[in-house]
Amino acid sequence: MAPDRRAATIKDVAAAAGVGVATVSRVLSGTGSVSPATRERVQAAARELDYRPSALGRGLKLRRTGSLGLVLPDVTDPFCAEFTAGVLDCARTLGEHVIVDVSHDDPAREAEIVERFAGQRVDGIIAVPSGDAAGWRAASAVGLPVVFAGRVLDDLPAVPAVLCDDRAGVRAAVDYLVGLGHRRPAFLGGPAPGTAVEVRERAFRDTVAELGAVLDEDLVVRARSGRDSAYAAAAGLFQRRPDVTAVLAAGHVPGEAAVLVAREFDLRVPADVSIVMVDDVPWAELCDPPLTVVSRPARELGYRACEVLRRRPATVGRTPPVVLPAELVVRGSCSPPTGMPGAPPRSSRAR
Amino acid sequence: MAPDRRAATIKDVAAAAGVGVATVSRVLSGTGSVSPATRERVQAAARELDYRPSALGRGLKLRRTGSLGLVLPDVTDPFCAEFTAGVLDCARTLGEHVIVDVSHDDPAREAEIVERFAGQRVDGIIAVPSGDAAGWRAASAVGLPVVFAGRVLDDLPAVPAVLCDDRAGVRAAVDYLVGLGHRRPAFLGGPAPGTAVEVRERAFRDTVAELGAVLDEDLVVRARSGRDSAYAAAAGLFQRRPDVTAVLAAGHVPGEAAVLVAREFDLRVPADVSIVMVDDVPWAELCDPPLTVVSRPARELGYRACEVLRRRPATVGRTPPVVLPAELVVRGSCSPPTGMPGAPPRSSRAR
DNA sequence: CTGAAAGCGCTAACAT
DNA sequence: ATGTTAGCGCTTTCAG
Numbered sequence: 001m002a003p004d005r006r007a008a009t010i011k012d013v014a015a016a017a018g019v020g021v022a023t024v025s026r027v028l029s030g031t032g033s034v035s036p037a038t039r040e041r042v043q044a045a046a047r048e049l050d051y052r053p054s055a056l057g058r059g060l061k062l063r064r065t066g067s068l069g070l071v072l073p074d075v076t077d078p079f080c081a082e083f084t085a086g087v088l089d090c091a092r093t094l095g096e097h098v099i100v101d102v103s104h105d106d107p108a109r110e111a112e113i114v115e116r117f118a119g120q121r122v123d124g125i126i127a128v129p130s131g132d133a134a135g136w137r138a139a140s141a142v143g144l145p146v147v148f149a150g151r152v153l154d155d156l157p158a159v160p161a162v163l164c165d166d167r168a169g170v171r172a173a174v175d176y177l178v179g180l181g182h183r184r185p186a187f188l189g190g191p192a193p194g195t196a197v198e199v200r201e202r203a204f205r206d207t208v209a210e211l212g213a214v215l216d217e218d219l220v221v222r223a224r225s226g227r228d229s230a231y232a233a234a235a236g237l238f239q240r241r242p243d244v245t246a247v248l249a250a251g252h253v254p255g256e257a258a259v260l261v262a263r264e265f266d267l268r269v270p271a272d273v274s275i276v277m278v279d280d281v282p283w284a285e286l287c288d289p290p291l292t293v294v295s296r297p298a299r300e301l302g303y304r305a306c307e308v309l310r311r312r313p314a315t316v317g318r319t320p321p322v323v324l325p326a327e328l329v330v331r332g333s334c335s336p337p338t339g340m341p342g343a344p345p346r347s348s349r350a351r
Numbered sequence: 352m353a354p355d356r357r358a359a360t361i362k363d364v365a366a367a368a369g370v371g372v373a374t375v376s377r378v379l380s381g382t383g384s385v386s387p388a389t390r391e392r393v394q395a396a397a398r399e400l401d402y403r404p405s406a407l408g409r410g411l412k413l414r415r416t417g418s419l420g421l422v423l424p425d426v427t428d429p430f431c432a433e434f435t436a437g438v439l440d441c442a443r444t445l446g447e448h449v450i451v452d453v454s455h456d457d458p459a460r461e462a463e464i465v466e467r468f469a470g471q472r473v474d475g476i477i478a479v480p481s482g483d484a485a486g487w488r489a490a491s492a493v494g495l496p497v498v499f500a501g502r503v504l505d506d507l508p509a510v511p512a513v514l515c516d517d518r519a520g521v522r523a524a525v526d527y528l529v530g531l532g533h534r535r536p537a538f539l540g541g542p543a544p545g546t547a548v549e550v551r552e553r554a555f556r557d558t559v560a561e562l563g564a565v566l567d568e569d570l571v572v573r574a575r576s577g578r579d580s581a582y583a584a585a586a587g588l589f590q591r592r593p594d595v596t597a598v599l600a601a602g603h604v605p606g607e608a609a610v611l612v613a614r615e616f617d618l619r620v621p622a623d624v625s626i627v628m629v630d631d632v633p634w635a636e637l638c639d640p641p642l643t644v645v646s647r648p649a650r651e652l653g654y655r656a657c658e659v660l661r662r663r664p665a666t667v668g669r670t671p672p673v674v675l676p677a678e679l680v681v682r683g684s685c686s687p688p689t690g691m692p693g694a695p696p697r698s699s700r701a702r
Numbered sequence: 703c704t705g706a707a708a709g710c711g712c713t714a715a716c717a718t
Numbered sequence: 719a720t721g722t723t724a725g726c727g728c729t730t731t732c733a734g
Contacts, residue, residue: 007472007493009727020705025729032730035703050493055471056416057727060407060710067450067471075439081432088426088453097471099418100451102439120406120418120448121358142358142401256637263639283634286607288614360711371721376713383714386719408711411726705734710727717722 086302437653
């Protein structure tokens with residue numbers, strides 16, 4: 001096993017085995033027929049030389065690289081991380097490599113990433129898009145298969161997508177809250193990376209209206225991106241309206257802010273204020289009380305996105321999006337508002 | 352912008368601009384000299400054809416792909432995610448792509464990933480290794496630059512590494528606990544993905560001894576991988592020894608277990624039991640009380656690992672590992688043991 | 703069953 | 719300043 005400076009090529013193997021390169025290729029790729037004798041010789045030579053076919057030469061010839069691009073707003077976000085795990089799981093079964101990069105929700109940066117991925121000749125791209133359609137339009141025009149996850153861009157309905165039924169999730173949450181007796185639920189919006197918060201806000205508004213509860217505009221607050229902004233928004237809400245009895249946080253960032261601010265203001269959860277948060281994250285269960293959440297199947301979403309990408313070539317025209325359900329996970333952060341009868345519900349998920 | 356079935360090649364651009372391929376190459380790579388006139392023509396043609404140089408052809412010629420491999424135990428782990436963000440940051444400045452894959456701490460799978468990365472001809476590999484030296488020995492024998500992070504394999508001292516001074520971190524934590532008056536601190540070990548828990552246990556033992564506190568073997572427990580095992584270990588500890596006044600959790604998984612179990616057993620933190628956890632994670636600050644932790648600079652570690660990889664070619668022989676400090680972040684989960692005077696310390700990190 | 707040869711897209715001499 | 723050419727490592731007809 002000589003640690004040569006340069007990796008062995010197919011030629012080296014051919015020479016060592018005393019055959020032509022074509023034969024080596026056949027043996028190693030299992031294509032065509034080779035006599036058992038030569039097959040054995042070739043394999044021995046390959047092993048001896050520690051030969052590893054170059055994906056470069058291969059890709060050049062085959063016009064596919066066996067790798068796909070994944071662009072996320074932020075690897076650090078629990079949802080994205082879980083999503084990535086799903087993509088990786090599926091990619092593995094497909095024998096594809098995954099190139100990852102983060103956009104930080106910056107359209108320009110996202111476009112640049114797509115550009116670079118295209119240069120790498122990835123076989124396809126999976127993205128939790130940041131909102132700007134321009135970069136993507138170019139990409140799919142070039143014929144690069146793209147799959148969106150967690151969100152569709154209205155301007156690009158032709159791009160296949162795997163989504164989570166956020167609308168239904170928010171609906172369930174509001175329904176739960178109102179059912180508990182909260183007449184004026186508050187909404188704490190804030191961009192949870194890669195999610196359509198607007199969709200949630202709309203769902204919130206619609207549901208509140210449908211259920212005959214009161215939609216108090218003063219209780220619908222939005223935060224800019226970032227923890228601090230979410231914290232400020234939550235603080236503003238609680239300060240301005242000490243009468244809030246329930247809040248629906250549109251993502252884990254505003255959710256954290258709500259918990260923190262409630263504690264800061266010495267509000268007991270759920271006695272003084274009930275909290276529901278969209279996105280289940282590990283700490284939701286560790287919180288005291290454990291947080292009731294709308295859980296999105298992040299991992300599954302990732303897996304499916306990857307599957308869709310593989311099937312993509314077969315499909316032509318606009319594919320209907322894959323929609324996965326969101327689940328309301330009732331734990332301990334909600335109870336009837338003060339003055340109402342009824343004990344705070346216990347966790348519905350056994351440990 | 353004709354959406355051709357096949358992407359434009361350098362030849363197409365050359366033809367369109369009425370020049371040779373070399374000229375196109377020169378213009379686009381900024382190498383050599385070209386007359387402003389032709390440069391302009393070439394650029395126009397490239398733009399017109401929506402030309403994107405193929406990394407495949409380029410890589411084949413240049414013998415470098417501009418991409419590096421990152422192998423982690425688990426993308427979902429907060430430490431790994433943060434580490435990845437650091438790698439991505441640095442890779443971006445270097446213009447490198449990052450192929451990610453997860454080993455789940457399985458040596459066989461890890462070896463397979465390395466093998467595949469080698470086939471992809473990555474320019475180098477960054478790994479939070481899972482413990483088995485075999486696969487890595489092969490890789491570095493082939494001349495593939497490798498950098499380890501968070502851990503070195505004793506069998507492979509020649510592989511450069513970026514580490515965190517876990518030992519000092521644990522030392523600081525134990526010192527803090529003992530200083531508070533805890534005579535018999537407990538240690539809750541458990542494999543936090545990709546970390547040398549043994550190192551922490553050893554540091555714990557050494558420090559306890561040095562400080563003249565009591566090293567009670569019965570209070571040193573280990574868990575296998577996984578949340579459930581950590582939970583069981585913690586439960587066992589608290590049950591067997593209701594007299595524990597302080598526990599050092601060797602990672603965020605055992606840390607979570609400790610918090611959960613303490614709550615389960617109706618032990619007040621820090622009044623009844625003080626808790627320090629290795630690894631700072633978002634929820635540590637959200638916990639009530641906020642958890643005192645030994646924080647490892649995950650992101651920085653990732654960034655540095657990537658830097659080291661770039662410099663690698665220059666260096667020959669064994670490089671001394673880069674060691675970054677661990678920081679004890681005092682929040683509110685520790686106080687003197689019951690019966691001792693002194694108020695529980697407040698968070699030292701302003702919000 | 704096997705080998706020779708033609709590229710895949712690009713860069714870097716080497717001409718001109 | 720710019721064009722020609724020889725590969726980089728691989729797969730795949732096309733002959734034999």
